[in-house]
Amino acid sequence: MKAHFLNRVTPYAFLAPAGVIMVIALLYPLGYMIYGSFRDWDPSQNISETEFVGIKNYITLFFDPAFHESLSVTLIFAGSVVIAEMAIGVGLALLLDRNLRGMSILRTLFILPMMIAPVVVGLMWRYMYHPTVGTFNRTLKSMGLQGVDWLGQNALLSVIIADIWQWTPFIFILALAALQSLPRSALEAARIDGATPWQQIWYIKLPLMMPVLVVTGLLRLIDAFKVLEVILVMTEGGPGLSTEIVALRISRTATEFRELGTAAAMSNYLLILLLILTLAMLAFTRIQEARTARLARQVQEES
Amino acid sequence: MQKERQHPAFYALLFALIFMSVGPIFLMFVNSFKLDVDIIGGTTGLLFLPTISNYETALCDILWYEPDHLDFCSLKFGGAFINSLIIALISTLLTLIIGCMAAYALVRFRFMGRDSASLTTLMVRMVPPAVLLVPVFGLWNNEFCIGKETWVGSFIRDTLGGRGDVCLAGTHSGIILIYIAMNLPFVIWILQSFIVQVPRSLEEAAKVDGAGPFQVFFQIVVPLIQPGLAAAAIFTFRIAWNEYLLASALSDRNTKTVPILIVNNMSEFNVEWGVIMATGMLLAIPPIIFTLFASRQIITGMTAGAVKG
Numbered sequence: 001m002k003a004h005f006l007n008r009v010t011p012y013a014f015l016a017p018a019g020v021i022m023v024i025a026l027l028y029p030l031g032y033m034i035y036g037s038f039r040d041w042d043p044s045q046n047i048s049e050t051e052f053v054g055i056k057n058y059i060t061l062f063f064d065p066a067f068h069e070s071l072s073v074t075l076i077f078a079g080s081v082v083i084a085e086m087a088i089g090v091g092l093a094l095l096l097d098r099n100l101r102g103m104s105i106l107r108t109l110f111i112l113p114m115m116i117a118p119v120v121v122g123l124m125w126r127y128m129y130h131p132t133v134g135t136f137n138r139t140l141k142s143m144g145l146q147g148v149d150w151l152g153q154n155a156l157l158s159v160i161i162a163d164i165w166q167w168t169p170f171i172f173i174l175a176l177a178a179l180q181s182l183p184r185s186a187l188e189a190a191r192i193d194g195a196t197p198w199q200q201i202w203y204i205k206l207p208l209m210m211p212v213l214v215v216t217g218l219l220r221l222i223d224a225f226k227v228l229e230v231i232l233v234m235t236e237g238g239p240g241l242s243t244e245i246v247a248l249r250i251s252r253t254a255t256e257f258r259e260l261g262t263a264a265a266m267s268n269y270l271l272i273l274l275l276i277l278t279l280a281m282l283a284f285t286r287i288q289e290a291r292t293a294r295l296a297r298q299v300q301e302e303s
Numbered sequence: 304m305q306k307e308r309q310h311p312a313f314y315a316l317l318f319a320l321i322f323m324s325v326g327p328i329f330l331m332f333v334n335s336f337k338l339d340v341d342i343i344g345g346t347t348g349l350l351f352l353p354t355i356s357n358y359e360t361a362l363c364d365i366l367w368y369e370p371d372h373l374d375f376c377s378l379k380f381g382g383a384f385i386n387s388l389i390i391a392l393i394s395t396l397l398t399l400i401i402g403c404m405a406a407y408a409l410v411r412f413r414f415m416g417r418d419s420a421s422l423t424t425l426m427v428r429m430v431p432p433a434v435l436l437v438p439v440f441g442l443w444n445n446e447f448c449i450g451k452e453t454w455v456g457s458f459i460r461d462t463l464g465g466r467g468d469v470c471l472a473g474t475h476s477g478i479i480l481i482y483i484a485m486n487l488p489f490v491i492w493i494l495q496s497f498i499v500q501v502p503r504s505l506e507e508a509a510k511v512d513g514a515g516p517f518q519v520f521f522q523i524v525v526p527l528i529q530p531g532l533a534a535a536a537i538f539t540f541r542i543a544w545n546e547y548l549l550a551s552a553l554s555d556r557n558t559k560t561v562p563i564l565i566v567n568n569m570s571e572f573n574v575e576w577g578v579i580m581a582t583g584m585l586l587a588i589p590p591i592i593f594t595l596f597a598s599r600q601i602i603t604g605m606t607a608g609a610v611k612g
Binding site: 008010011012013014015017018019021022024025026027028029030032033036041043046047092095096098099100101102103104105106107108109110111112113115116117118119120122123124125126127128133135165169170173174177222225226228229232233236246247248250251254255260263264267270271274275277278282 | 309313314316317320321323324325327328330331334342343400401402404405407408409411412414417420423424425426427428429430431432433434435436437438439440441442445446480481483484485487488491516520541544545547548552562565566569570576579580583586587590591593594595598601602605606
């Protein structure tokens with residue numbers, strides 16, 4: 001009897017510390033935020049002293065042009081970053097999937113940008129983009145060309161370039177791993193049938209890599225909505241609102257404008273967006289798993 | 304595998320890629336040894352007199368001597384560095400222990416609520432720090448407090464000093480708690496794929512020999528998943544070490560971490576490029592060392608994390 005009881009309790013004992021911490025510091029705060037988003041809330045107030053305002057915060061945001069602006073900046077940023085990184089990363093992986101000396105060095109050095117603090121990445125790029133002191137304008141001028149106003153007129157583009165620099169290696173490494181785990185027999189067969197390299201890439205490699213690529217792209221998209229520090233250090237959201245992504249707007253609404261209720265409502269909008277993306281990713285992997293299972297069963301039945 | 308001879312253009316491409324990814328970091332490294340005059344004056348290239356004065360300025364509060372070029376130590380970088388180290392190390396260690404146990408439970412046991420627990424872990428992985436900013440700021444400052452009238456509260460106030468209620472905000476443990484919570488879902492997720500590979504027969508054998516579940520876990524399973532633990536440790540440390548937003552909301556004067564210091568100095572009107580690059584370099588060194596020594600584990604962890612959706 002005692003042993004039986006112990007067996008039933010063991011899994012909960014292993015799970016308890018993680019459960020307690022995640023409930024206290026993740027789930028409870030999220031619930032608190034949803035509760036707070038329906039209230040007129042000032043940082044100096046305790047939440048029980050605040051006034052219930054219904055969905056006023058959500059409505060205000062829905063018609064707020066500044067919020068629209070930062071939402072569209074976020075979507076442009078995340079969209080273009082993911083498309084560019086997928087194209088460059090997968091392209092490079094296809095190009096460099098061969099026996100090259102020095103590949104392992106490249107892979108090691110390629111991860112460096114991802115590991116370094118976003119704050120430091122922002123700092124490096126802010127220096128390189130500097131109108132007079134910066135590396136880019138100095139190089140342009142020494143070649144006799146006009147300097148570019150990187151963080152002024154082209155701020156969003158500059159921020160996107162910095163993110164591409166930091167995160168393309170992520171796609172590259174995952175795409176390369178996917179390429180190298182492809183079934184050799186399919187490629188061999190295509191080669192014997194006389195498929196050109198382009199045909200091999202287009203009809204065999206890319207379709208076979210697709211499941212991994214979709215998950216990688218979605219992961220990157222979710223992460224692109226979290227980017228904050230790089231932009232904060234490089235432009236502080238400016239000039240104007242041109243690089244103020246939603247994450248940055250949340251932090252400014254909370255700390256500068258001191259409207260916690262609105263910031264909470266904004267966080268909720270962002271959370272819903274990310275929830276949809278995550279659900280899409282989960283659904284995709286489930287469907288994929290079901291499909292491979294069905295195929296495996298078919299093969300078994302036929303043999 | 305024999306190495307076939309490849310077209311030289313590939314090596315040129317390889318070289319260009321390495322140059323592009325390391326170039327900016329190398330540039331910061333070089334500039335951190337330059338005086339501001341040299342950085343602004345335009346002596347590009349490597350022709351300059353290297354100086355460690357930027358690092359002396361940055362670390363002035365923990366140096367054992369007083370640098371000549373400083374009359375007042377304004378940048379409390381050393382203290383922030385120690386704070387960062389304490390917070391990152393403790394939160395990494397605790398996340399690993401707690402996350403490893405949870406991952407083991409999710410993989411090895413069938414119990415009520417297992418599916419919902421595992422789904423919750425997956426879902427909260429996407430919560431960005433910016434979303435946690437508002438509730439964590441409110442909770443840590445107002446709710447997670449011990450009143451100063453209560454027995455524990457008055458004890459802490461008497462021994463440590465300070466005024467008001469004893470709250471989580473402004474303490475190391477407050478920041479550590481949120482970092483553990485933020486990293487747990489990811490760690491559990493990655494470690495699951497490593498624990499699945501541990502042969503069940505080993506655990507069964509230990510159980511037959513009379514080992515309890517915790518003994519089996521710590522003496523059989525944990526040693527076998529060390530590569531996974533290494534990967535998880537690096538990713539957790541990286542986030543705890545680099546994070547800015549939540550730390551800036553939760554820390555006070557004495558618990559500032561390095562990223563906060565850098566951002567504060569960047570937003571000043573007159574940026575001292577040399578010093579700021581030195582601080583940036585100091586913040587970047589631990590992740591760089593990890594990358595150079597454990598790139599294999601990092602890549603394994605990355606691929607395990609993405610491919611096993």
